[in-house]
Amino acid sequence: MIPTTTAPARTPRVLGRVLVSLLIAALAIVGVAVYRSASATVPTGGAVDGASQADPPAPDGAVTLDDGLLPSGATAFDVGYPGVAGLSHDLRAALQRASRDAADDDVAVRVNSGWRSAEYQDRLLQEAVSQYGSAEEAARWVASSATSAHVAGDAVDVGSYDAVDWLTAHGAGYGLCQTYGNESWHFELRPEAIDRGCPTPYADPTQDPRIHG
Ligand SMILES: [Zn+2]
The missing domain is CATH 1.20.5 (Single alpha-helices involved in coiled-coils or other helix-helix interfaces)
Structure with a gap:
């Protein structure tokens, strides 16, 4: 059921x-x-x-590491940067020797600017003309890309002021000499200075026969 x-x-x-x-x-x-x-x-x-x-695109004409721009704190040993790698071999080797010896005196030699591309140099000159108000006054401070020792890889701007003071006192022994009286930080290689001392600096770049001769 x-x-x-x-x-x-x-x-x-x-x-x-x-x-x-x-x-x-x-x-x-x-x-x-x-x-x-x-x-x-x-x-x-x-x-x-x-x-x-x-990443946003880089602004037109922006200066980069490839133009020789250097980050703060760069040294003569930072050959990974074009601004250091583009220096002439003898200048870089002399600055490396001097940097080692300066370090023994607790002085750090930095490279604020070394080799520069022609575009970078022309940009600096344009900025100087704007800053100083005339091409004549700008020429006292910044060379054109055609005459700049930086574009040729033959000049370094060093820092800090302690390093400038150290190289002013000892640079000749390495062939490193100040070129211009108004740019105490700007050094070029003068191999003969090792035996004879550095020549008297030009007052400013307009007195340099390589630029105006
Ligand atoms: Zn310089």
């Missing part, structure tokens, strides 16, 4: 289970659809962020 009395009750239960299963399936489909629509926005947002994180 039990099968006959329970049989009619089974059908609604089965129908109920089927309906529940269909409902779960429907919710699952809706859920997947919602998930897909939500996740579809993620790549778009990610792409926007990625674009905003890209």
